[in-house]
Structure formats: structure tokens, C-alpha cells
Amino acid sequence: MGILEGKNILVAGVTMNTSIGYRVVELAQAEGATVVVSNFGRAMSLTQRVLRRLDPEPPLIELDVTDAEHLATLPDRLREHVDHLDGVVHSIAFANPETALGGKFLSTPFDDVGFSVHVSAYSLVSLAMACKPLFAPSASVVGMTFDATVSWPIYDWMGVSKAALESASRYLARYLGPDGVRCNLVAAGPLETIAKKAIPGSEEFNAIWGTRAPLGWDPKDLTPTAKAVVALLSDWFPATTGEMVHVDGGLHSTGA
Incomplete structure (x- = not known):
């Protein structure tokens, strides 16, 4: 029996088979979960x-996390497939690569900053609250980050947005904890996803990890990160919330 046997999970933010979310879906189903997937707009056809x-092929629903109507109708649309939720995976982020990434930090207009924070950070809260009516006791919310406790070259306003995400996760843990709901993040190293490829100069991260990660790092291997997400969705971390679990080959623990 798998560690997610009998659980219902929503994975938000799956586009390609190279998405972290896609590998999470694969592993979650292998561990016994019933999974619902979301995306929106033109990306729906790719998903x-x-x-x-x-x-089995999981059902796909449309969800734009910046659309109030999508969020308001989410519980009813999820009920077409599951009667409750045991977990939600937030694998969603966006910053305009033309203005907010790649060394343009000092000139990014606020509209682009605000949109990045909305999509990448605030949506963790809005998604959790939209799903809250369906949460089972001991439900688990898991988000994805790229450790924003430090600055990174070229990551710019996405780094700021991830810092907001990390803080939002801690506050969700505080406010949802009395209902038995856990909220944690997985901080992965650089992986060859669509999101990473959209960042100008992102190959620089591979060089950093290639020389400094104590365990080494394979940017094409999504499995370690997805396993951490699945573990946090399971009952094996019943008293862990507000945490950020690093899956980065140990680089976060090193100095120069």
C-alpha cells in the first residue's frame, strides 16, 4: 500500500512532462492517490x-489563480471528481522575463512586480482558501520555492516573490494549523523546467550547483524533488508545518 493510498490531491501548475508538478502526479498516483490537475488558458492543451x-489519466480543470471567479467556483468543480481534498500542490510562479529577470532588478516597473507577487506568492494563500471547504482533517498544502533567504544572480524579482511565498507559507501554517492543516515548501535546486528556461542566463545556476553541491546535482532529475513533495503530502510528517525542506544536493548548507 502506498503512502498516499486513499488520498485526493490537487496538483496546480502542470504544463509539460518536464514540470515538477507532472512528476509529482506520477509519483502520487503510484503511491495510491487520486489526483486532479489544473492549468489555464492556452497551456491547457499542452497539459x-x-x-x-x-x-489512470487524471482529470484536468481550468484554474487561473489570479481569476476570482475561477477560485470561487473551484470547490464545486473539484466536487465533480472528488468529495474532499487531502492535499494541494502549488507549483505556480511567473515573472516577466523581459523586465523582472536577468539583471533588470533596478528598473522593473511595479505593475510587473505586483503581478509576479500575485501569481507566485499571494496565490498560495488564495488557492489554499479556495480549497479550504474541501480540506479533510490533517490536509497538507505543499508549495515549491527556490530558496529566497539569499539573493541569486539574475533571479531578481522572482527571488523577491519567492521570499514573499516563503513568508506566506509560514503565515498559512499559523492560521490553518488550528484546523489541522499543514503548509510546507520544498526548496529545490535548479531543474530543467519551462520556468527555468524562461530565465535569461539561468545556465549560471547549473555551474554553481555543479561545483558546490556536496551530493552533486542533476538538473534533469525531477524525482528527488517530487519525492519530497509526496512525502509532505503523506501522513509521515504529521507535526511538521511552516517548514522549508531543501532538496538541492546540500548546497544551502555550504559557504563559499
């Missing part, structure tokens, strides 16, 4: 195509 590779 539907890659989901056909899975058995």
Missing part, C-alpha cells in the same frame, strides 16, 4: 496531451 501518458 491534456501530457496527461494522456498517465494511467
Whole structure:
């Protein structure tokens, strides 16, 4: 029996089979979970195509986390597939690569900053609150970050947005804890996802990890990160909340 046997999980933010979310779906289903996937807009067709590779093929619903109507109707649309939720995976982030990334930090207009924070950080809260009516006792919310306790070259306003995400996760842990709901983040090293490829100069991260990660780092291997997400969704961390689990080959623990 898998560690997610009998659990219902929403994975928000799956586009390609190279998405962290996609690997989470694969592992969650292998561990016994019933999974619902979300994306929105033109990316829906890409998501539907890659989901056909899975058995069973999980249902796909449209969810733009900046759309109030999408969030308001989310519980009813989820009830078409599951009667409750045991977990939610937030694998969503965006910053305009033309203005907010790649060394343009000092000139980014606030509209782009605000949108990045909305999509990448505030949406963790809005998604959790939209799902709250369906949460089972001991439900688990898991988000994805790239450790924002320090600054990184070229990461710029996405780094700021991830810092906001990390703080928002701690506050969610505080306010949802009395209801038995846990909220944690997984801080992964650089992985070859669509999101990373959209960052100008992101290959610099591979060089950093290649020389400094004590355990080494394979940027094409999504499995260690997805395993951490699945573990946090399970009952094996019943008293862990407000935490950020590093899956980065140990780089966060090193100095120069």
C-alpha cells in the first residue's frame, strides 16, 4: 500500500512532462492517490496531451489563480471528481522575463512586480482558501520555492516573490494549523523546467550547483524533488508545518 493510498490531491501548475508538478502526479498516483490537475488558458492543451501518458489519466480543470471567479467556483468543480481534498500542490510562479529577470532588478516597473507577487506568492494563500471547504482533517498544502533567504544572480524579482511565498507559507501554517492543516515548501535546486528556461542566463545556476553541491546535482532529475513533495503530502510528517525542506544536493548548507 502506498503512502498516499486513499488520498485526493490537487496538483496546480502542470504544463509539460518536464514540470515538477507532472512528476509529482506520477509519483502520487503510484503511491495510491487520486489526483486532479489544473492549468489555464492556452497551456491547457499542452497539459491534456501530457496527461494522456498517465494511467489512470487524471482529470484536468481550468484554474487561473489570479481569476476570482475561477477560485470561487473551484470547490464545486473539484466536487465533480472528488468529495474532499487531502492535499494541494502549488507549483505556480511567473515573472516577466523581459523586465523582472536577468539583471533588470533596478528598473522593473511595479505593475510587473505586483503581478509576479500575485501569481507566485499571494496565490498560495488564495488557492489554499479556495480549497479550504474541501480540506479533510490533517490536509497538507505543499508549495515549491527556490530558496529566497539569499539573493541569486539574475533571479531578481522572482527571488523577491519567492521570499514573499516563503513568508506566506509560514503565515498559512499559523492560521490553518488550528484546523489541522499543514503548509510546507520544498526548496529545490535548479531543474530543467519551462520556468527555468524562461530565465535569461539561468545556465549560471547549473555551474554553481555543479561545483558546490556536496551530493552533486542533476538538473534533469525531477524525482528527488517530487519525492519530497509526496512525502509532505503523506501522513509521515504529521507535526511538521511552516517548514522549508531543501532538496538541492546540500548546497544551502555550504559557504563559499
